[in-house]
Amino acid sequence: MNRNILSKWFDNIFWVLGFIATLIGLATLIVLILDVLADGVGRLGWQFLTSYPSRRPESAGILSAWIGTIWIMALTTLLSIPLGIMAAVYLEEYSRKNWLTNLIEINIANLAGVPSIIYGLLGLGLFVRAMSLERSLISGAATLAILVLPIVILSTREALRAIPFSIREASYALGATKWQTIRHQVLPAALPGIMTGVILSMSRAVGETAPLIMIGALTYVAFLPASPISSEFPFISIQGLFDPFTVLPIQIFNWVSRPQKGFFADAAAGIIVLLIITFMMNAIAVWMRHKYQKKIRW
Amino acid sequence: MYKRVQRYKERLIEGALFLSALFSIFITGGIIAVLFFETFEFFKEVSIIAFLTDTQWTPLFAEKHFGILPLFAGTFLTTVIAITVALPIGLISAIYLSEYATDRVRTMVKPALEVLAAVPTVVYGYFALLFVTPLLQKIIPDLSGFNALSPGIVMGIMIIPIISSLSEDAMHAVPMGLREGAYALGSTRLQVATRVVVPAAFSGIAASFMLGISRAVGETMIVAIAAGQQPRLTLNPLVPIATVTAYIVQVSLGDTPTGTIEYKTIFAVGISLFVVTFGLNMVSYWFKKKFMEVYE
Structure with a gap:
């Protein structure tokens, strides 16, 4: 009898303990956000968004950083998403069980766990040096595209796996070929799931710092990459791809590493902007997943 | 005729998708190749024993030590x-x-x-x-x-x-x-x-x-x-x-x-x-x- 009461006691204690353990992470997140807001909200403003970095903390801004971040995000998406989705379609729909498929699968699982700084070393050795692309936007975007590729592949595969086989069979029964089935039935049905993964991998790319430091994104940039729209024929310019750049996380890192206290406020303000971007992307992804789970019933 | 074109198209697409999947292997290969190449150069100048056993890491100082x-x-x-x-x-x-x-x-x-x-x-x-x-x-x-x-x-x-x-x-x-x-x-x-x-x-x-x-x-x-x-x-x-x-x-x-x-x-x-x-x-x-x- 006594032992039973004791067991019941332990059970209840653990319930409380588990609840607290689960809240620790969330509590830390709230403290972190409040701390950053307290430090940086005073620096936020139009001037902060439209100024270049400066030696004086009170007149420094993130213009080159946020424009660089948008460039990097767009280029990384263009490079990684088509490749990632295609690889996932092959692995999920076409591949036969053999040693090569097995190797590719183990390899992707491993790549997803390689530290981001190693991708930086790859980018430095391959794009910056071997291909002589120098410290340019295209080097940075190519490096990040390789970094997020495993994430895109894994999440796309999950989305494809959620499509029931009956959909494919119905399409085959109507005489569609394999690719027609994938193109017109499977991919459209899996699109919300794929988009969720794509947005999450983009949010990862936005926050990455170490690989871009490796490939030599500059910490002090007082100019913008050449605009992609030109006034002369053919009105599109790729000149910007080969320009040096900086991004938000690197600008933040630069300010945190300064000894002067004034720059900490700039760093905090930069973090607020970065967190708004990251959280918005995650919110969209969660919302899409939620909506899609509710709406579609097979 | 149409059927044959269709079949070629299907093959072509499968081939392209396969290459995309294979690309991940090239990435791993690339990482290993880049790391090995420069590391090989490094070990021409520093002995691997010193690298693994030296207790000091000061490559940026005048008196260089390369112990990891x-x-x-x-x-x-x-x-x-x-x-x-x-x-x-x-x-x-x-x-x-x-x-x-x-x-x-x-x-x-x-x-x-x-x-x-x-x-x-x-x-x-x-x-x-x-x-x-x-x-x-x-x-x-x-x-x-x-x-x-x-x-x-x-x-x-x-x-x-x-x-x-x-x-x-x-x-x-x-x-x-x-x-x-x-x-x-x-x-x-x-x-x-x-x-x-x-x-x-x-x-x-x-x-x-x-x-x-x-x-x-x-x-x-x-x-x-x-x-x-x-x-x-x-x-x-x-x-x-x-x-x-x-x-x-x-x-x-x-x-x-x-x-x-x-x-x-x-x-x-x-x-x-x-x-x-x-x-x-x-x-x-x-x-x-x-x-x-x-x-x-």
């Missing part, structure tokens, strides 16, 4: 601190979410934990340096402004969602029948969790641990910002240290020309890091495979 031990000591120290924080909290939280929490709590908490994992690491670095370290200094007056303790703790909190989420997935996959059997014998939820669910999900939980450790070993920005970038062969968490990753960042920030020995060191150090995380990832993958064989 101080860097690995730093990585070891921060990883142990992070895991000490993340393992118990992550596991307890996973048990709570899987065995105690109602569905409503679970659907609310899980996306919130994902947000925690989405915070860029440079933000955690700021938090460790300017919030956690000053806070700890009130409790431990000897704590240096740069140290291993504070980034280690923050890294641990960052890793909690990885461990709790993956462990919870593993526990969730344990068949209900096992639990019902134990409940029928009069067990409490805690007894069911510790004596039935956790042992049954062990390899899935172990996979999440390995992944967590691998994340801590490879984490860069938190330690680069808050740990001090001073290679030191010590296990004292209160003084400035440098990790393998922080050293690579430190060299990249300076103006180190290609071909110099300083430039080559980051590849030699990088390959050591790659080997360690590769090993951990493979063990994690193996545990996960083993778990899936049993339950899926």
Whole structure:
């Protein structure tokens, strides 16, 4: 009898303990956000968004950083998403069980766990040096595209796996070929799931710092990459791809590493902007997943 | 005729998709080739024995020493601190979410934990340096402004969602029948969790641990910002240290020309890091495979 009461006691204690353990992470997140807001909200403003970095903390801004971040995000998406989705379609729909498929699968699982700084070393050795692309936007975007590729592949595969086989069979029964089935039935049905993964991998790319430091994104940039729209024929310019750049996380890192206290406020303000971007992307992804789970019933 | 064109088109598409999948192998090949090439150059100038046994790491000084031990000591120290924080909290939280929490709590908490994992690491670095370290200094007056303790703790909190989420997935996959059997014998939820669910999900939980450790070993920005970038062969968490990753960042920030020995060191150090995380990832993958064989 006594032992039973004791067991019941332990059970209840653990319930409380588990609840607290689960809240620790969330509590830390709230403290972190409040701390950053307290430090940086005073620096936020139009001037902060439209100024270049400066030696004086009170007149420094993130213009080159946020424009660089948008460039990097767009280029990384263009490079990684088509490749990632295609690889996932092959692995999920076409591949036969053999040693090569097995190797590719183990390899992707491993790549997803390689530290981001190693991708930086790859980018430095391959794009910056071997291909002589120098410290340019295209080097940075190519490096990040390789970094997020495993994430895109894994999440796309999950989305494809959620499509029931009956959909494919119905399409085959109507005489569609394999690719027609994938193109017109499977991919459209899996699109919300794929988009969720794509947005999450983009949010990862936005926050990455170490690989871009490796490939030599500059910490002090007082100019913008050449605009992609030109006034002369053919009105599109790729000149910007080969320009040096900086991004938000690197600008933040630069300010945190300064000894002067004034720059900490700039760093905090930069973090607020970065967190708004990251959280918005995650919110969209969660919302899409939620909506899609509710709406579609097979 | 149309049929034949169609068939060629199908083949062509399959070929293109296959090449995309194969591309991932080229990435791994590229990483290994780049790391090996520069490391080979490095070992022409520095003996591998000195690299592995020298107790000093001072490639940026006039008197150069190339012993990787101080860097690995730093990585070891921060990883142990992070895991000490993340393992118990992550596991307890996973048990709570899987065995105690109602569905409503679970659907609310899980996306919130994902947000925690989405915070860029440079933000955690700021938090460790300017919030956690000053806070700890009130409790431990000897704590240096740069140290291993504070980034280690923050890294641990960052890793909690990885461990709790993956462990919870593993526990969730344990068949209900096992639990019902134990409940029928009069067990409490805690007894069911510790004596039935956790042992049954062990390899899935172990996979999440390995992944967590691998994340801590490879984490860069938190330690680069808050740990001090001073290679030191010590296990004292209160003084400035440098990790393998922080050293690579430190060299990249300076103006180190290609071909110099300083430039080559980051590849030699990088390959050591790659080997360690590769090993951990493979063990994690193996545990996960083993778990899936049993339950899926």
